Amino acid sequence: MRTTAAAALVAVSVLLLGATATPTPTPGPGTGPVPDDPSDPVRAQEYWLDGARIREAWQTTRGEGVTIAVIDTGIGKVPEAFGDAVIGGTDVSGTGSPDGRTALGAVDGNHGSWVASLAAARGAADGTGMIGVAPEANLLSISVGFGAAAAVPFSEQVAEAMRWAVDHGADVINLSFTTNTLDWDESWDDAFLYAFDHDVVVVVAAGNRGSGTSIIGAPATIPGVLTVGGVDQTGTASVEASTQGITIGISAPSEGLLGISADGKLASWNGTSGAAPIVAGIAALIRSAHPDIQAIDVINRIIKTAIPVPGVTEVPDPLYGYGLVDAAAAISADLPSVDKNPMGDLAEWVRLYRRAAAADPEPEPEATPVEVPPLPAADAPTEPGSPLLxxxxxxxxxxxxxxxxxxxxxxxxxxxxxxxxxxxxxxxxxxxxx
Incomplete structure (x- = not known):
């Protein structure tokens, strides 16, 4: 679900003639009330459905026709949670199963399933059980391994996973991990540019202080990604389940979250690893409601319609970014299209910091020739004599x-x-x- 070449030319023409607003979406067919049992204890715990106005957004769309790639430790085979949501997958770790559905890692094995359930869990037909932000979106499961759970270097896994996701139809890519370092492997330059060039929204977790991340690290530092910070149930920046940094674009709930484990059990967890798929699900709702929208406009809608945080006077703020995510506003707002990614330009960053020497070689210094006087003539050669004389x-x-x-x-x-x-x-x- 990406903008066609013809649509892109139309968008450029509109910008040249003067920006116009994207039409407000109208509810599509089959978007009646979502089965939602208010007495169900599980559904009642999903406070973000109302806090981020996701239930209101469901009156317009539930993510149908959009694909979210979850690059993580694998989405478990839990029929009641994912049903037919997972339409494809692969393993890039060298240790998982070919379909990317085997949980990788003794500690992190459930992580990918938790992330996927927040983004697009189906929920039961009677309105009970956990439901994701975009319950009609498709999922791609790309399993990566951390540390001993992988036979392939992590940087290579991520680069391959990004390309595979793009080539298999991802409209949104979710990355709920951090490297705890500002810099990233050069192979990621081309991998992320590949996603941006193919009009994919890349959503990234900011990291958690409780896990030892004092400031954001890659991939949250890569220009062009939408980095998600975390807040608690009151909308206050989380102390343990978030971090800070100038690249944070938006904030979403990161405490008191729910997730469905690879074995189907419900788990409670914290962290921006959960805040990111909430925003990825909202990105899917936007792309479903506006089928021809560009990825940069999806990001722009999310940050421009964010709920302001009391006391924050300048944005982006290192704790909250542009504010708290608002799904309904991001879908219905009357906003003009943009011509550049508001979260930065990776191509320009690469030009300046990776390839400056190759692209712009330094000029050779100009020097005035110095005249050197000729050397005196050499002595005439003599006839060789006897070494005894x-x-x-x-x-x-x-x-x-x-x-x-x-x-x-x-x-x-x-x-x-x-x-x-x-x-x-x-x-x-x-x-x-x-």
Whole structure:
């Protein structure tokens, strides 16, 4: 469900002639009331359905026709939770099953199922049980492994997973993990650009202080992704289940969350890993309500219609981004299209920081030639002589200096000897006879 080339040309023409608002969506066929039993204890715990005005958004759309790729530890085979929601999958870790549905990791094995259930769990037909934000959206399960749960380096897994998701029809990609470092592997440049170039919305978790993340890390630092911070049930930035950073674009619930484990059991959990799929589900609702909308307009709608946080005067705020997510407003707001991603331009970042030397080589310095006087002419070659006969050079630098030093030495030696003899003779003459 992406903008066609013709639609893209129309969008460009509209921008050149003056921005116009996207028409307000009207409820599609089959979008009657969602089965919702208010007395069901599970459904009652999903406070974000009302807090983020998701129930209201369901009157327009439930995500039909949109595909969310969950790049995580695998979506478990839980028929009552996902039914026919998972339409494809793969494993990029080297240790999972080919369909990407095997839970990977002794600790994180349920993580992918929790994430997927928040985004698109089906809920029971009688209105009971956990239901996702976009209960009619499709899912792709791409299993990755963390640490010992993988035979492939993590950076390679993510790059391959991003491309696979795009090639298999993802309209939204959810990444609920962090690397705890601001930088990222260069292979991610092309992988994320591939998603952006194919008009895919990429939603990323900001990370959690409780897990040791004091500030956001990649992929939340990559320009162009929609980074999600976390708040508690009162809309206050979570101390343990969120972090902070200038790239946070939107906030969503990250405490007191529910998730369906790979074995079908319901679990309670916290973290921006859960806030991200709530926003990914809302992105799916927007794309379903506006089938021709661009990914950058989906992101723009989410941040421009955010509920302001009391006391926050400048946005984006390092804790809340642009505010608290509002699903109904993001779908129905009368907003013009945009011509660039409000969360940044990865291509420009790559040009400046990765390929600047190759793209813009430094000019060679200009130098004035220095005139050097010619060297004197070389001596004419001489005919080679016998090595046993002296040459002019050997006489000049060897024999003559040797003679000059030796002859005086001999003369001095002879003089000393003669003097010694005269002294001895004189002594003999003065000796008396016996």
């Amino acid at each position: 002296p040459s002019a050079d050997s006489l000049r630098y060897g024999t003559l200096p040797l003679v000059a030093l030796t002859v005086p030495g001999i003369l001095v030696g002879l003089g000393v000897t003669a003097a010694a003899r005269r002294i001895r003779s004189a002594r003999v003459r003065r000796t008396p006879h016996s």
